[in-house]
Amino acid sequence: MNYFVTDNTSGAVRLSDIPELSYGEFYDDLAAKLSDERYHVAHYFALPDDRRMRFFCLLLDDAAGQVLVTSHAMEYYEDTALPSLTALHPQMHPFERDIAERYGIRFDGMPWPKPLRFPFDRYDRRSSMDNYPFYTMEGGSLHEVNVGPIHAGVIEPGAFRFICNGEQVLHLEIALGYQHRGVEAAFAATDNRLRQVCLSETVAGDSAVTHATAFTEALAKLAGRAYPEQLVRERTLALELERMAMQIADTGALSMDVGYQLGQVACEALRTMTINTTQAWCGNRFAKGLIRPLGTDHPLTAEKASMIRRNVAEIARRYDEVRHDLKSSPTVLARFEQCGIVPRDEMRRIGGVGQAARASGLQRDIRASHPWGIYASELRHEPIVKRHGDVMARLMMRCREVLQSAGYIDRMLAASEELLAGGSAVLPAPDYAAPLAPDSLAFGLVEGWRGETCHAVVTDAEGRIAACRVKDPSLHNWMALALAVRSEGISDFPICNKSFNLSYCGHDL
Amino acid sequence: MNTLLNTLLLLAAAVAIPGVINRTRARLAGRRGIRFLQHLYDVRLQLRKGAVYSPTVSALFRATPSVYAGAALIAALFVPVGDLQPLLSFEGDIVAFAYLLALGRVALILAAMDTGSSFEGMGASREALYGALVEPALMLTAGTLALASGQCSFARIFAAGAAIDTQQIVILLLATYILVKIVFTESGRVPVDDPRTHLELTMIHEVMCLDYCGVDMALVKIGGWLKTAALSLLAADAATTAWGCPWWLAAPGAVLLTGLSVGIVESTQARNKLSRNTTFILTIAALAALVFFTCYLLRLNIGLQ
Numbered sequence: 001m002n003y004f005v006t007d008n009t010s011g012a013v014r015l016s017d018i019p020e021l022s023y024g025e026f027y028d029d030l031a032a033k034l035s036d037e038r039y040h041v042a043h044y045f046a047l048p049d050d051r052r053m054r055f056f057c058l059l060l061d062d063a064a065g066q067v068l069v070t071s072h073a074m075e076y077y078e079d080t081a082l083p084s085l086t087a088l089h090p091q092m093h094p095f096e097r098d099i100a101e102r103y104g105i106r107f108d109g110m111p112w113p114k115p116l117r118f119p120f121d122r123y124d125r126r127s128s129m130d131n132y133p134f135y136t137m138e139g140g141s142l143h144e145v146n147v148g149p150i151h152a153g154v155i156e157p158g159a160f161r162f163i164c165n166g167e168q169v170l171h172l173e174i175a176l177g178y179q180h181r182g183v184e185a186a187f188a189a190t191d192n193r194l195r196q197v198c199l200s201e202t203v204a205g206d207s208a209v210t211h212a213t214a215f216t217e218a219l220a221k222l223a224g225r226a227y228p229e230q231l232v233r234e235r236t237l238a239l240e241l242e243r244m245a246m247q248i249a250d251t252g253a254l255s256m257d258v259g260y261q262l263g264q265v266a267c268e269a270l271r272t273m274t275i276n277t278t279q280a281w282c283g284n285r286f287a288k289g290l291i292r293p294l295g296t297d298h299p300l301t302a303e304k305a306s307m308i309r310r311n312v313a314e315i316a317r318r319y320d321e322v323r324h325d326l327k328s329s330p331t332v333l334a335r336f337e338q339c340g341i342v343p344r345d346e347m348r349r350i351g352g353v354g355q356a357a358r359a360s361g362l363q364r365d366i367r368a369s370h371p372w373g374i375y376a377s378e379l380r381h382e383p384i385v386k387r388h389g390d391v392m393a394r395l396m397m398r399c400r401e402v403l404q405s406a407g408y409i410d411r412m413l414a415a416s417e418e419l420l421a422g423g424s425a426v427l428p429a430p431d432y433a434a435p436l437a438p439d440s441l442a443f444g445l446v447e448g449w450r451g452e453t454c455h456a457v458v459t460d461a462e463g464r465i466a467a468c469r470v471k472d473p474s475l476h477n478w479m480a481l482a483l484a485v486r487s488e489g490i491s492d493f494p495i496c497n498k499s500f501n502l503s504y505c506g507h508d509l
Numbered sequence: 510m511n512t513l514l515n516t517l518l519l520l521a522a523a524v525a526i527p528g529v530i531n532r533t534r535a536r537l538a539g540r541r542g543i544r545f546l547q548h549l550y551d552v553r554l555q556l557r558k559g560a561v562y563s564p565t566v567s568a569l570f571r572a573t574p575s576v577y578a579g580a581a582l583i584a585a586l587f588v589p590v591g592d593l594q595p596l597l598s599f600e601g602d603i604v605a606f607a608y609l610l611a612l613g614r615v616a617l618i619l620a621a622m623d624t625g626s627s628f629e630g631m632g633a634s635r636e637a638l639y640g641a642l643v644e645p646a647l648m649l650t651a652g653t654l655a656l657a658s659g660q661c662s663f664a665r666i667f668a669a670g671a672a673i674d675t676q677q678i679v680i681l682l683l684a685t686y687i688l689v690k691i692v693f694t695e696s697g698r699v700p701v702d703d704p705r706t707h708l709e710l711t712m713i714h715e716v717m718c719l720d721y722c723g724v725d726m727a728l729v730k731i732g733g734w735l736k737t738a739a740l741s742l743l744a745a746d747a748a749t750t751a752w753g754c755p756w757w758l759a760a761p762g763a764v765l766l767t768g769l770s771v772g773i774v775e776s777t778q779a780r781n782k783l784s785r786n787t788t789f790i791l792t793i794a795a796l797a798a799l800v801f802f803t804c805y806l807l808r809l810n811i812g813l814q
Contacts, residue, residue, distance in 0.1 A: 257708060261776045332779045334785070491782075
């Protein structure tokens with residue numbers, strides 16, 4: 001058996017239970033499996049352990065709803081080059097680049113061994129952000145346009161280098177890493193559980209609930225504890241509220257970028273209403289402080305539940321009008337349709353996830369393929385999938401998801417109404433001292449608004465968190481943006497970019 | 510006295526148009542909007558500041574804001590309000606008007622290239638293309654006005670008074686329509702350009718001014734207002750002449766015509782894809798040519814049965 005088979009609801013995996021393959025076996029097996037669309041890699045990372053380097057891989061089987069965990073290992077100072085999987089399956093590129101950059105592991109045949117985020121403790125200190133050689137092309141009629149790393153407004157830093165023929169983009173290279181803060185190292189540097197959870201909320205500011213949920217799910221698995229259904233429901237509620245808020249905000253931002261004022265101001269107002277609803281619930285507009293391990297500080301009350309239900313219904317009603325407006329406005333359609341297309345096959349090869357993948361016709365949705373919590377029981381999630389893969393598809397994706405989330409929130413609140421009215425829903429307070437299983441690996445796999453988010457937590461022999469490896473969906477999808485703008489006009493880059501709305505700090509960690 | 514009034518009305522229109530645009534947009538978005546004269550306060554602030562120059566730019570870059578604002582001011586001084594007498598006027602000033610605007614544009618394009626920034630180079634190339642396309646439209650419309658009235662100076666064209674026959678009224682109204690469209694293009698508003706965007710890659714006019722600040726930025730802005738006011742006044746003049754309205758209607762007419770139309774379009778429409786701008790502007794030029802030739806045929810008294 002090459003894999004330890006588990007799923008998104010089972011408990012932690014003991015490190016000794018994870019099979020350790022030779023790299024040859026690992027390579028052959030993964031190469032064969034990844035050719036099949038049902039598999040994609042959720043996480044692949046290296047962990048130094050004493051004098052050994054162990055590589056863990058989480059492979060998702062979307063058809064069977066299974067998570068396949070495997071590993072391979074080598075001596076810490078061994079310097080044989082491993083044959084690169086990226087050469088066969090481009091979706092492996094962020095993982096292999098990360099491993100190579102951090103530990104100096106060489107991958108043979110890696111098509112583009114580009115550093116991922118230039119961490120402080122990288123293997124090759126001579127390669128830095130300042131001397132990074134951008135890809136260039138020769139040609140009398142070509143010109144290069146560099147945008148960033150400092151951008152106008154409040155956009156995070158990231159460098160975009162375009163090679164253009166007149167107004168047409170031939171190639172876009174995205175260089176990230178400017179937001180690298182050492183988040184993963186900070187997880188292992190403290191034993192303070194509260195601090196670790198707060199840290200997970202700040203991995204990407206616009207996905208606070210998503211990342212906190214992924215981290216606390218992993219913690220709960222390691223603690224081996226189940227929690228009341230109402231708590232699961234409230235977390236899912238927060239996740240769907242976050243999804244609504246961000247999708248509405250992006251609808252507004254897309255309208256703004258094409259100068260469509262009506263869409264912009266309507267969505268800005270609705271987004272404020274959504275995050276204010278979250279604030280009225282837990283005191284923070286981005287729901288920081290709401291997701292806590294094994295309990296909650298802000299249990300829903302009957303009044304709060306009816307307030308959320310009322311607000312969400314109103315938001316959904318008004319947002320539907322905006323959606324109708326956008327769909328029937330010819331000038332808006334002219335900008336969004338047939339712009340920034342990523343075909344399904346390309347999306348699959350680069351391992352695209354989340355809403356961007358679904359807009360290209362690739363059904364990647366953890367809520368449906370690897371359901372956890374309430375998604376596995378009460379909500380039978382049906383992912384929304386679009387075919388065209390253009391900006392319009394990604395926008396319509398957002399529109400539909402907002403309404404779908406509003407429907408879910410309504411259903412969940414209806415289900416908890418009786419419980420709350422009876423006053424029987426006494427939820428536990430957070431437990432920051434729960435002992436974790438030693439020498440184990442647990443993962444939190446959550447479909448955030450942007451897509452598949454994975455936190456892999458590994459504990460040491462004393463049950464302390466030895467490493468938390470975070471994967472934000474942006475890690476995969478930045479490549480999709482680079483492909484989307486090829487042969488588009490350079491002036492359409494901003495709307496392509498906004499249609500993905502990827503995270504810089506989620507990528508840079 | 511007559512001339513002084515004309516100049517004051519022109520300046521008042523230049524100041525009022527941006528205010529009306531902002532107010533219209535805010536109201537349509539359901540907001541109260543900024544102060545009516547906020548743009549004047551902004552410019553006052555900028556005029557009090559110094560200027561910072563990149564070490565790579567030459568004297569051309571420093572001279573451009575003055576040239577741009579100066580050219581726009583002189584061009585605007587040719588424009589009468591109704592049948593008032595403008596400050597500057599001579600036989601053939603319609604050509605001088607068009608090419609003063611072109612002079613300002615060329616100066617701005619060269620200054621943008623001078624900075625060596627890839628953004629500004631892109632902006633310059635776009636501005637050059639659209640400038641070249643809109644110029645025939647402007648010249649043909651000026652020609653139409655000249656042809657319809659038999660005069661070659663704005664002052665005399667509109668001093669001739671109310672239009673006599675239906676044919677002329679139609680020609681003048683069409684000229685008004687074309688001039689309003691030219692205002693959209695020349696002042697960089699939606700759907701051609703978006704003055705509010707922060708995205709350098711999509712800008713046309715704004716991106717060429719990225720390296721300007723303080724006094725220079727203020728001059729470029731003032732130049733823009735004057736240019737918009739001059740073209741709007743021409744449109745309003747044509748409209749008032751067509752309807753035989755009193756002269757004083759031209760000034761508020763210009764403010765409302767541009768202010769409302771730009772405000773409404775900017776609130777309800779998305780801007781064009783950049784490649785569609787060419788079509789948009791060429792359509793204006795084609796319409797201008799059509800109107801010009803229609804006018805020409807009418808002058809030959811070829812009846813349109």
